[in-house]
Amino acid sequence: MKKVTIRDFVKKKGKEKITMLTAxxxxxxxxxxxxxxxxxxxxxxxxxxxLGYPSTVYVSMNEMIIHAQAVARANPPQLVVVDMPFLSxxxxxxxxxxxxxxxxxxxxxxxxxxxxxxxxxxxxxxxxAGIPVMGHIGLTxxxxxxxxxxxxxxxxxxxxxxxxxxxxxxxxxxxFSIVIENTYADIAKRITEKVSVPTxxxxxxxxCDGQILVIHDILGLSDFKPYFAKTYVxxxxxxxxxxxxYINEVREGKFPEKQHYKEKKELT
Ligand code: KIV
Numbered sequence: 001m002k003k004v005t006i007r008d009f010v011k012k013k014g015k016e017k018i019t020m021l022t023a024x025x026x027x028x029x030x031x032x033x034x035x036x037x038x039x040x041x042x043x044x045x046x047x048x049x050x051l052g053y054p055s056t057v058y059v060s061m062n063e064m065i066i067h068a069q070a071v072a073r074a075n076p077p078q079l080v081v082v083d084m085p086f087l088s089x090x091x092x093x094x095x096x097x098x099x100x101x102x103x104x105x106x107x108x109x110x111x112x113x114x115x116x117x118x119x120x121x122x123x124x125x126x127x128x129a130g131i132p133v134m135g136h137i138g139l140t141x142x143x144x145x146x147x148x149x150x151x152x153x154x155x156x157x158x159x160x161x162x163x164x165x166x167x168x169x170x171x172x173x174x175x176f177s178i179v180i181e182n183t184y185a186d187i188a189k190r191i192t193e194k195v196s197v198p199t200x201x202x203x204x205x206x207x208c209d210g211q212i213l214v215i216h217d218i219l220g221l222s223d224f225k226p227y228f229a230k231t232y233v234x235x236x237x238x239x240x241x242x243x244x245x246y247i248n249e250v251r252e253g254k255f256p257e258k259q260h261y262k263e264k265k266e267l268t
Contacts, residue, residue: 001033001036001077002077003077004038004039004077004078004079005079006079006109006110006132006176008038008079009038009039009079009176009177009198010176010177010197010198012038012198012209012210013196013197013198013209014209017209017210017211018038018039018198018200018209018210018211019036019037019038019039019210019211020037020038020039020040020041020081020200020210020211020212021037021040021041021212021213021214021215021218022040022041022042022043022045022046022212022213022214022215022216023040023041023042023071023076023215024042024043024046024049024050024067024070024071025050025067025070025071026070026071026073026074028071028215029070029071029072029073029074029076030074032074032076032078032215033074033075033076033077033078037078038078038079038210039078039079039080039081039212040071040076040078040079040080040081041081041082041083041112041212042064042067042068042071042080042081042082042083042108043083043112043214044056044059044064044083044085044086044141044142045141045214046059046063046064046067047059047063047085049214049216049221049222050067050216051063055141055144056085056086056141056142057086057142058086059083059085059086060085061085061088061099061102061103063085064082064083064084064085064088064103064106065102065103065106068080068082068103068106068107068108069106069107071107072106072107072108073107079109079110080107080108080109080110081108081109081110081111081112081134082103082104082106082107082108082110082111082112083111083112084096084099084100084103084111084112084113085142086142089113089119089122089126090119090122093121093122093125094125096122096125096126097125097126097129097131100126100129100131100133101129101131104131109132110131110132110133110134110176111126111131111132111133111134112133112134112135112136112179113126113133113134113135113136114136114140114141114142114143115135115136115137115140115143115166116135116137116162116163116165116166116167116169116170117162117165117166117169119135119170120169120170120172120173121173123135123170123173123174123175124173124174127173127174127175132176133173133174133175133176134175134176134177134178134179134200135166135167135170135175135177135178135179136178136179136181137163137166137167137170137178137179137180137181138153138154138163138179138180138181138182138183138188138204139151139152139153139181139182139183139203140181141181150182151182152182152183152184152203153181153182153183154183154184154187155184160184160187163180163183163187163191164187164190164191164194167180167191167194167195167199168194168195170195171195171196171197175197176197176198177197177198177199177200178191178195178197178198178199178200179199179200179201179202179212180192180199180200180201180202180204180208181201181202181203181204182202182203182204182228183203183204184204184205185204185205185206185207186205186207187204188201188204188205188207188208189205189207192207192208192209198210200212202228203226203227203228203229213229213230214229217229217230217231218230218231218232218233219231219232219233219235220232220233220234220235220236220237221235221236
């Protein structure tokens with residue numbers, strides 16, 4: 001597959017649905033790279049699904065760098081977007097630009113930042129440095145404490161109008177795309193029709209320009225599966241059964257078989 005650039009990604013709006021998944025490591029990125037997926041997100045969800053943290057606020061810049069490097073080593077043709085972790089962009093704009101640059105040097109081709117209106121100056125500064133930025137509005141997991149938990153956003157008219165304003169401010173600040181997480185499908189539709197950049201839905205219905213899911217959820221590897229994710233295969237069961245079969249075969253002397261070892265006496 002031909003390399004997907006930011007320009008290719010943006011041009012798909014209104015023409016072809018954009019497909020994205022998360023990936024956090026080399027073997028997964030290798031498998032993804034042999035598909036026609038448009039984009040990989042090295043998401044900070046890795047904190048929960050790959051590192052076992054209770055939330056994404058524990059994920060550090062160094063951890064994001066290690067996982068971005070692992071994905072980049074697979075040379076995927078997909079556009080590689082890397083999440084800026086909690087506190088890597090909120091404290092100081094100069095520090096945010098430097099951190100975005102570190103994620104690009106690690107192999108990212110764009111960074112993703114959670115937040116709307118409140119992050120517009122950071123977005124402008126990073127874009128000014130030549131780094132493409134993907135926005136992320138709706139449920140922003142790094143702010144789950146302030147939001148009062150992981151909930152559907154946009155229930156009140158005030159919250160809905162704020163979401164629309166957030167999308168417009170992000171577009172004006174120069175983002176190339178916006179993830180809309182966990183809001184009502186009709187609000188995501190309203191935003192998608194309003195902004196000129198592609199919107200990517202997660203848990204926000206079918207009307208966005210594209211969809212993204214956490215790869216562990218579609219592969220049946222997650223302990224907790226959100227209601228909006230679809231599981232295409234139960235890898236947890238397949239892996240568990242394979243391990244059980246291996247244990248039994250070793251115990252019963254069925255593994256290793258002749259093709260799995262060599263004997264020196266065969267040399268003569
Ligand atoms: O970290 C992540 O996986 C994300 C997606 C859920 C959009 O931000």
